[in-house]
Amino acid sequence: MTAPAYRRLSVDQRRAQLISTALGLFAQRPPEEITLDDVAAAAGVSRPLVYRYFPGGKQQLYEAALRNAADALESCFDEPHTGPLTERLLRVLDRYLAFVEQHDAGFTALLAGGSVAETTRTSAIVDEVRRTAADVILGHLEIAEPRTPLRMAVRTWISAVEAASLIWLDEGREPPREELRDLLVDQFVGQLMVAASRDEQVAGVVEMAVARERPEGPVGELFRRLVPVMGVGSTLL
């Protein structure tokens, strides 16, 4: 890889360039294996110049890159409040999984923990993304005051999505992205159904959501596939 020729950039442009270069490197290798020299070389600038922008060195650059990635990730969650809920979720998961694929090693290092670059500040950023994801979902479910069962269903599903993403990267991106996306939507519906069987607020959400689904949509398909699975348990009813 040849270093790009040095170009005059504004302060903001240079900062953005260094962050984007760092993100590219963190996507290929875990943070502990990246040096400031690597970032300087990949950006085609000198090490002192990187230090001028990030006097805190690699840790500061890592945190800036993470902040940037968190903003990009949160922007994946933007989705208009119209149409069947599962179709909205499919679109958000498409963008999310594209992000996971693009950031690969950096995403794994951060969520798997134990990176030397991980601190309470970086954990707070990751936690903020999780909370934002939960708030966005609850917003789409139109519930302003979620009680514990609904909150727990949403938050544990978000953890399951993270875990599934890590396993997916770890296993060479198997199953294909669209299949993983569809499976995650099914798991969301499944978790809500299970929670609905125990809690009135969740049951109300499921009723509202199902009423907006199309028969050929993900919930309809899942329900049709679940009928024989439930049939296996008919002796227990």
Next chain:
Amino acid sequence: MTAPAYRRLSVDQRRAQLISTALGLFAQRPPEEITLDDVAAAAGVSRPLVYRYFPGGKQQLYEAALRNAADALESCFDEPHTGPLTERLLRVLDRYLAFVEQHDAGFTALLAGGSVAETTRTSAIVDEVRRTAADVILGHLEIAEPRTPLRMAVRTWISAVEAASLIWLDEGREPPREELRDLLVDQFVGQLMVAASRDEQVAGVVEMAVARERPEGPVGELFRRLVPVMGVGSTLL
């Protein structure tokens, strides 16, 4: 709190005492807030004596305590391969949640990440516990060669259990422990059902597991509660 009187102990006893004292402190406050002086005082010994056993200082003691906790946690997973699978899972979760309750702050600090005491070594221990949990579950499901859908269902459920445990501690142990345990079993069954609707291997597991359930057991109860929830979607079928 008065320090216990100094007692002569064998090398192994002293080491075990220091680890158990450290675990007690890590359960009350995150690792970064605990000093070796705290451990020495609580154990009723001098700081140099703690250093004689753990020359690597707090980090070494923390890792030894974590190793010890991981062993204790893995022993919660021991369960005979007899009787309905959900009843085995209920017993394992009872022991697991008792462990979570007992280790509180230490459990949260470790899994939430970002603790200053977290390293690739401590992460490897946590990861080992997760892998053991998955292997134990697959053993009970009697599947020697799990394919991706089954492996993913089991591993994402384990992540969901961790997330639920953290939320549970964070929310003042609401819902009550038995309720959380029952909910986690329901979620396990729900995830397997959803995965079974897409994959033959998982469908076989569900069929085998359901055949061993009692009608008044967790699966029977869940299925009866799910009938009206599925009924909401009858217009989609």
